[in-house]
Amino acid sequence: MIVGLLHRLSEKLPRVVHRISAMVKPQVVFVLGGPGAGKGTQCARIVETYSYTHLSAGDLLREERSRKESKFGQLIDNYIKEGKIVPVEITINLLKKAMDETMKVDEKRFRFLIDGFPRNEDNLRGWNNVMDGKANVKFVLFFDCSNEVCIDRCLERGKSSGRTDDNRESLEKRIQTYLQSTRPIIKQYEQQGKVHTIDASRSVDEVFADVKKIFGKEG
Numbered sequence: 001m002i003v004g005l006l007h008r009l010s011e012k013l014p015r016v017v018h019r020i021s022a023m024v025k026p027q028v029v030f031v032l033g034g035p036g037a038g039k040g041t042q043c044a045r046i047v048e049t050y051s052y053t054h055l056s057a058g059d060l061l062r063e064e065r066s067r068k069e070s071k072f073g074q075l076i077d078n079y080i081k082e083g084k085i086v087p088v089e090i091t092i093n094l095l096k097k098a099m100d101e102t103m104k105v106d107e108k109r110f111r112f113l114i115d116g117f118p119r120n121e122d123n124l125r126g127w128n129n130v131m132d133g134k135a136n137v138k139f140v141l142f143f144d145c146s147n148e149v150c151i152d153r154c155l156e157r158g159k160s161s162g163r164t165d166d167n168r169e170s171l172e173k174r175i176q177t178y179l180q181s182t183r184p185i186i187k188q189y190e191q192q193g194k195v196h197t198i199d200a201s202r203s204v205d206e207v208f209a210d211v212k213k214i215f216g217k218e219g
């Protein structure tokens with residue numbers, strides 16, 4: 001009888017574990033800052049040091065743009081070249097798909113750095129509508145940097161990056177979009193006490209020293 005009970009329990013256990021893992025919500029840190037603030041560089045270091053997966057909204061959009069069978073490739077290309085924000089439905093669909101696929105491969109990888117999102121009020125509303133109850137936003141990591149430093153860094157990066165938007169004309173448009181659309185989102189999260197601001201004008205090592213202090217407290 002006891003053997004039979006143990007056998008039945010052992011059969012049920014994998015299903016219970018699967019249900020529990022399916023209930024785990026993605027834990028999200030939004031990473032924001034102007035173009036060239038060092039978001040990607042610092043995210044790479046966080047991934048090396050902590051159990052996070054880095055998802056760059058910009059990289060996902062650029063990958064989708066270059067995918068031959070993509071329905072949105074040309075549309076994304078036009079928006080990026082103009083320094084405008086891509087429609088939220090496209091961006092959130094790509095982010096959700098990337099998170100789902102990551103957790104499907106390894107259920108322990110449920111911590112995500114989402115870099116370059118939300119970039120405006122429409123992005124934030126879209127995220128709340130689609131992801132409410134499905135993901136937990138832990139905090140916002142804000143890399144604060146002057147416009148001049150951001151532009152200089154991007155122009156230097158443009159010499160080898162191959163990115164079509166790393167030129168002065170696109171950069172000036174992107175800076176304006178950031179100031180007008182993204183900074184108000186950061187202020188909203190500041191009012192909720194969810195923003196950690198870092199002076200990103202310093203060296204990579206100096207910036208990461210502050211990042212480690214934050215992740216040491218927040219996990």
